[in-house]
Amino acid sequence: MRKWIVRIVLGVAAVMMVGAVSSYLFIDRELTRMYGGLTEVADPALSKEGMDSYAIFHVNVLAPEGDRFLPDQIVTIRDGEIRSVGNSTTIPRGIPSLVGRDMYLVPGFTDSHVHLWESENDLLLYVANGVTQVRDMNSLPVNLRWRDEIEGSRIGPDIFAVAPQFATFGPMEGAFVGWVQHKTIVRTAEQVDKAVQDYVAKGYDALKASSYLDREGYIALSAAAAKHDIPLVGHLPVATGLEDLWASHQSEVAHVEEFVKALDREFGGYGADTAEDFLTFVRERSEDVADQMIAHDISVTSTLELIDSFQRQKSDLQTELGAAKLVYENPGIAEGTVITSRGMGWLPDVNIYRWPDQWDDDRKARSRLYWQTYAEAQHILFEAFMARGVAIMTGTDANVPVRVPGFSLHEEMAALQAAGMSPAQILASATSVPGDFMGTSTGQVRPGQKANLVLLRENPLEDIGATDAIEMVIIGGSVFNRKDLDQMLDTVKAANDASRTVPIPVAEGG
Ligand SMILES: [Zn+2]
Numbered sequence: 052m053r054k055w056i057v058r059i060v061l062g063v064a065a066v067m068m069v070g071a072v073s074s075y076l077f078i079d080r081e082l083t084r085m086y087g088g089l090t091e092v093a094d095p096a097l098s099k100e101g102m103d104s105y106a107i108f109h110v111n112v113l114a115p116e117g118d119r120f121l122p123d124q125i126v127t128i129r130d131g132e133i134r135s136v137g138n139s140t141t142i143p144r145g146i147p148s149l150v151g152r153d154m155y156l157v158p159g160f161t162d163s164h165v166h167l168w169e170s171e172n173d174l175l176l177y178v179a180n181g182v183t184q185v186r187d188m189n190s191l192p193v194n195l196r197w198r199d200e201i202e203g204s205r206i207g208p209d210i211f212a213v214a215p216q217f218a219t220f221g222p223m224e225g226a227f228v229g230w231v232q233h234k235t236i237v238r239t240a241e242q243v244d245k246a247v248q249d250y251v252a253k254g255y256d257a258l259k260a261s262s263y264l265d266r267e268g269y270i271a272l273s274a275a276a277a278k279h280d281i282p283l284v285g286h287l288p289v290a291t292g293l294e295d296l297w298a299s300h301q302s303e304v305a306h307v308e309e310f311v312k313a314l315d316r317e318f319g320g321y322g323a324d325t326a327e328d329f330l331t332f333v334r335e336r337s338e339d340v341a342d343q344m345i346a347h348d349i350s351v352t353s354t355l356e357l358i359d360s361f362q363r364q365k366s367d368l369q370t371e372l373g374a375a376k377l378v379y380e381n382p383g384i385a386e387g388t389v390i391t392s393r394g395m396g397w398l399p400d401v402n403i404y405r406w407p408d409q410w411d412d413d414r415k416a417r418s419r420l421y422w423q424t425y426a427e428a429q430h431i432l433f434e435a436f437m438a439r440g441v442a443i444m445t446g447t448d449a450n451v452p453v454r455v456p457g458f459s460l461h462e463e464m465a466a467l468q469a470a471g472m473s474p475a476q477i478l479a480s481a482t483s484v485p486g487d488f489m490g491t492s493t494g495q496v497r498p499g500q501k502a503n504l505v506l507l508r509e510n511p512l513e514d515i516g517a518t519d520a521i522e523m524v525i526i527g528g529s530v531f532n533r534k535d536l537d538q539m540l541d542t543v544k545a546a547n548d549a550s551r552t553v554p555i556p557v558a559e560g561g
Contacts, residue, residue, distance in 0.1 A: 110151025159183025164446025
């Protein structure tokens with residue numbers, strides 16, 4: 052009898068163990084899929100090998116001040132660096148040359164807010180769109196590996212890797228959130244300091260505060276960032292106020308939207324009934340906020356188009372999806388997963404922004420007003436930042452619905468133009484401003500800078516829309532012509548098509 056009881060108990064325990072392990076494996080695989088890691092990897096059969104030394108001549112070069120093109124220039128490049136920029140009258144002999152007649156040479160673009168996750172093909176999408184540098188706002192170990200490989204033979208943009216964002220959760224929820232959302236879970240100042248030390252040792256470039264970090268954790272993170280001499284960027288946690296930001300060592304805020312949220316907390320939480328009062332409050336506060344940004348030398352990343360799209364995704368998702376270059380988006384990310392959809396999920400069944408079907412017209416009308424007000428508040432703040440000369444960096448939140456990596460940078464630049472920025476200011480916000488922020492030798496076409504360059508067929512100072520008229524992209528001196536760039540895009544599209552399990556909506560008439 053005893054023997055049988057022991058056998059039954061052992062048997063039940065074994066079944067439970069197998070169940071736990073297989074659920075763990077199932078969930079882990081689903082997460083890998085959701086982060087894009089199961090999508091076929093594109094191989095465009097291209098190499099970074101090529102000319103070590105060459106010249107581009109008869110080309111219009113964006114002046115270091117960024118406000119005009121210097122006509123008929125010659126640019127020499129050696130070992131991945133710009134060596135000289137001068138008039139085309141002195142063409143050097145004995146090195147290969149590329150003719151840039153009637154074309155416009157600008158620094159490679161930076162998207163200052165992206166999420167690479169495990170979506171390897173994104174690296175090609177960035178290059179094909181002239182994005183030679185990204186700030187990855189929640190880097191995983193695999194992204195650090197790509198960063199290092201890109202310094203060698205791998206094709207991709209330079210990666211500025213921000214460590215997994217810091218958040219505070221209780222032990223059980225924290226374990227789940229840390230696993231599923233790749234966040235750094237901390238509950239004490241000691242844990243913060245230890246995690247920061249670990250990230251510095253691993254070679255991350257910056258630390259990020261999430262919305263879910265408690266106030267004590269935020270203050271500890273700011274202190275640890277200063278102590279270990281690593282930048283602190285990201286959100287302004289919900290548990291904090293603007294006074295905490297001004298008192299911190301944080302040097303960048305990842306969205307203009309963060310200030311809408313902070314002012315909403317000051318206001319006491321607006322709703323459809325108080326929308327106008329809230330906008331009046333934002334107008335009253337915006338100049339002081341901008342002045343404080345200047346006084347504390349804090350930069351802001353735009354992500355205007357993402358926030359403007361919230362209301363459109365809620366009310367008319369099909370049109371929004373139809374307009375996005377969905378064929379290039381990693382299908383794992385677009386399709387989401389049943390495990391968790393937070394922060395992911397683009398398609399109608401999983402879209403994180405769309406209204407629940409059961410909402411009635413009245414509820415939808417109130418929601419529409421709420422989100423229109425939210426976007427308007429963002430624009431009021433953005434205009435105040437522009438007027439005061441706050442350092443603004445172009446960022447898209449790529450891989451958040453419906454911002455397709457690479458393409459979304461050009462959409463963001465169009466949104467910045469619509470919001471009142473001049474083409475010269477927009478170019479700066481996507482080149483020299485982030486270059487200064489990251490301390491990389493990028494963002495200007497001048498000797499000593501890394502040869503990250505884009506050759507355009509049209510003049511972007513006349514219309515920022517010219518930034519996607521790309522003839523050639525140069526990364527660290529390696530040249531990719533239009534045919535190469537198309538090859539990158541075609542192979543990514545084919546890899547996505549082969550990995551897709553849910554059909555994507557097609558644009559009206561497309
Ligand atoms: Zn983000």
